[in-house]
Amino acid sequence: MVTLKTFYILLFASALFCPLKAQQSVPHLESCTEQLKKQLDTVIRNEHIPGLMVAIVKKDRILFADGIGYADLEQHRHVSPHTAFHLASITKFFVAMGVQQLVANGKIALTDRIHDIAPEIPFTNPWEATDPVRVVHLLEHTAGFSDVELNSMVNISGKPLTGLDALEAVSNSLTVRWRPGIKTSYSNPGYNVLGYLIEKVTGMSWDVYIEQTLLSPLGMDETLFDRNGQRRPQFATGYDFQNGVHRPMPFYLPSGNGAGSALVSTANDMAKFLYYLLNGRADSSLLRPEDLTEMETVHSTLAANAGLQTGYALGNDLFPNNKKVSFRGHNGKGEGFVSWVFFNREAGLAYAISANAVVNLWPVSQAIEELLTQDIEAPKLTTFPLDKDSIAPLLGHYQFTNPKNERWEFFKRIFGHIELQHISGDKLIVDKGNGQIDSLLHMGNGIFRLQGDILPYFILARDAAGRPFFQGYGNGFYRPVSYSSVLIRQVPIYLGLIALAVYFLYSCVGIILTLLRKMKPIDLFIPLLPVLGTFSFLFAFRTMGLTDASHKELFASFNWTSFSIFAGMLLFAILVISSSVLLYRRWTYFNGRWFGVLLAFSHFFIGYLVVLLVINGWIGVPIWMM
Template sequence: MQKCIFFILAFQISTVCCAQVPKAINSIKDLTDSIAILVRKNNIPGLMLGITTKDSVLYSGGFGYADIKIKRPVTNRTRFRLGSITKSFMAIAIQKLVEQGKLNLNDPLKEIAPEIPFTNKWENSNPVRIVNLLENTSGFDDFKLNKMYSIDQKSYSTKKMMLLQQSSMSCRWRPSERYTYCNVNYVILAYIIYKLTGMEYDQYLTDNILTPLNMNSSGFNAWSRTPDQNVKEYSSSSGHLKEVPSVTLLPAAAGSLWSSSDDMIKFLQLFLKNGFPILKPASISRMETPTSSLAANAGLKSGYALGNEDFGRLRGHDGILGTCRSSYRYDRQSGYGFVISSNANGLAGIESLINGYLMKNKPTAGVKAQPLNIKEITPYFGYYQLEDPRFDLLAFVDRFMLVKIEVENDTVNFNIVGKKHKLLQTTPLIFIQPGSETAEIAFATNGDGKRVLIINKHYAEQVSAISAISWRIVMLLAGIFAMLSVLMGFGALFYFTFKKLSLKQLKIRVLPMISVMFLSWGIYFFMEVKKSNYLLYQLQVPGLISISIFLGFTLFGIFSILNLFIVFKEWTAIRTRLSRWIIVSISFSLVFICYVLLINGWIGLMTWTL
């Protein structure tokens, strides 16, 4: 659901954060003063910051409070919950095993660990390999809604943690075809580490990464085991900061790192020193180079590699866990890196502010455009629909995003929601946006012979104009009629109050409104969880949120069918032709929406049983 929004915004990045801080930034002090302003302005309770070169620390410390209640400040030793940044540590651990000859990135998973209960109908031609897990190209669904967080402070062995995610381990398309972010991949990698070394993943990472780097205040914990050293987590959904529980992460190997700015600076210097003292330079380079996806094979050098992602000229990883938001970035060429984390209200664009200061006056690597090969690109003109859902449950929402590739004045453009973006060809079927430093758009053909578009890491398949537009028009009309049912329902209640409608006429006009209200009820509670993802723990058991989602969507389905039945049963009670047309259109629209939700698993959704 959020993918569609981020997909648009990825091509409309502005300098909003800089506009908020007009002061020129010419020194680290200027930078930290500007960050302090943003922290206060965005009501961020506590922020950790570390900035370094490969040899010296430019800044290590924090802003605000780790614990608001007792006014405990954020310092260079305060431990933040860094979430998916853990994946970079997991990838380093795997690379270490590769260097030791215990593993090969191209090893099929089934040969390394045949006991892992995954399914892949393309296994003979396209097996799941270790590299697919690292680069998130396995095709597995991400965690189920009830298998992300728990409120119980319970530890699981590496093997049991892996088996807990079994319901997601089914390839939805050919491995090595599409990138889609998946925490389950890294839980499987943790089990691989355990099988090859005999050590639980957290102990292996501690002994082989944290200890050699002297990251002595860091650790891997599924929940906050040392609250006096860790940040408290806060939510501001009500407009005021409120402490929330430190939830237990069930796929812990994908995001259990707690660390401080002092320690994370040592981790950044590992990359800036080309892997010293843990990995060889070639292993670091491999971590930065995606190879397994269709995008990589088409020639794109950008994308998600081994627990390591590109952000323009920078590399790094982000982390979101509980209410903490984190990121680290580095550029080996310029020799700079930084890490940042907050315990509520995001990062407020502070990463862009830091990057702008660090990379100021640094030469950019230009990409030379080549003349457009119109004959080669012509078959790829047309409409493309996203087909890389992170969660199967939300796949139908992702598919609403439609991209049109067209040519105008001998220039290729991609059109999203009516806004055109110019593309420049760099190599055959590889394109870049003007002003970008790396190409992120490629055209290719998949294993089924379908033309595909890879754009900003997302995978989209070519569809006919009729299918691309027609069902979206149907969904749009269904949505309009659903909203119209609410107006009709309130209008009917008004007329019934003044005895201008019979009970039969009221029933026909109010039932659709009741159906939509049930749907709104279910959507509201689901969006509350999406907005404050720490609430996912409430989907693990029957409770207010999980039962509200179940009842909202299920009762919408029941009342939509009931309404259609009653409309035909009480047909004669609808007096005018216009009223009949509107009521029938509303009724069939609700049934159509019900059908879409049913085939996508929302009608009868009991999150605690997934």
């Protein structure tokens, strides 16, 4: 793989070849893009990227719209400007533009209640009477829905899902977990609901509507929404790179109605789209500049109401990738593809990249942004001192509260703990634990930026009820807690893990003692069974990760893989309970000995781990029936 050292050498070479200039001629830009293409060719070889789609646009011209590498390794088919890549979640930006068109035409409003537009949608909101789910909440991922569950990530029915059937397929994620409009939690099923709303309002399929009102006016004839999972001649093949081998990935039917993931496009078409974003069009069917500005505005979160405008807006987010200008856009990750679309309309810069392998696109992105921003100077930023009396009541320990999925990310609620400190001046210190400390610079009104960033991504404020909150680290939302409550939740888990480690060592010694007939086999099973259960759990967890990466369809039905994940996790609980029964039966032998007390202590905290996993749905829940 390419090293950072190699990558920076390439960037340095580019800087020498394309020096900074106040005014750039077209030949100069063309020479720079040729040099960039050579850099990217080196990067994809070293990063094991089969092929790369690239579209680079400035306000006055399309600089580059082409491909590098192979669209299909087996057929030795090269990527061309017309090779189609699956762009996954970038679909959401296009769906949001479709919704914004309806808003601009007066067909719906961002504040409309979902229940009023389509009362048949199967969602649950305990706060619906006072805090209903609105259109803007779906667009900004602030409805409180979970992300898609494992058994709903792909459609194995063999036909595209439409209408309410598509929403029923993801209904296990459509339960509101907190009052809508407080915080962001990324949810693919929320965009399935938006697709259905487009259909309800327009009377046509959501993808047909977007094709007619956006793609066709822009001449994006090579772009489509792949809702049937069929291979087409112009499609690039996605790959999974493992152990030095590229394995072709399947083409899945998308989850739900595909409104969160079905977009397929080419470098040629994405260049047209980006040029439109930067320049607009007089065509009345397209969004006006003021509509696009509305899409870049964050409306619904507590952080936005308190003044922070860096966050997920209407189908797009703001990214801190560059130290000269800010880029807004979306990224996508699907089976064998990873894609980024970034733009800055004010600066007149935009680019889209997609690789047909799940890799880190950061080196590619940085090389392109080096070209686009070489004649731009970094902004000079001003900070403001914090008022000690005002900041003091807001300091202390905070807990993370908004995981994407409550089942699989419950541990983030437990371990997502930070401490806010203020020493003096304009700095807010964030202690993330394990020696990780960030220094945030105050930009005024409780808004902060990370040292080295040009935009603020953090805010420390109070809600309408006067309760403090902190938002930062990728739209993470934190509430104040006492340190004792943090310890109460974390310490038993650490003790349970320590107990399992002790039992592992005890079992190793016990096996030897049993073979030497100095220990009874029944006493060996007391520590050995939890250890075997732990290995069973880890095997199931590993299988789940590998399946998620390359065979998601196996989650959606009963098969050996899905059953082995279920059984492996369940076996952990069964073996721990069996060990506890053995300890109880042998207690008279251990009673009065410090060793017996140690075993009981260990079993208690291992049992705590089992209960915690059962409560959070990791044990005893068939994945194919979630």
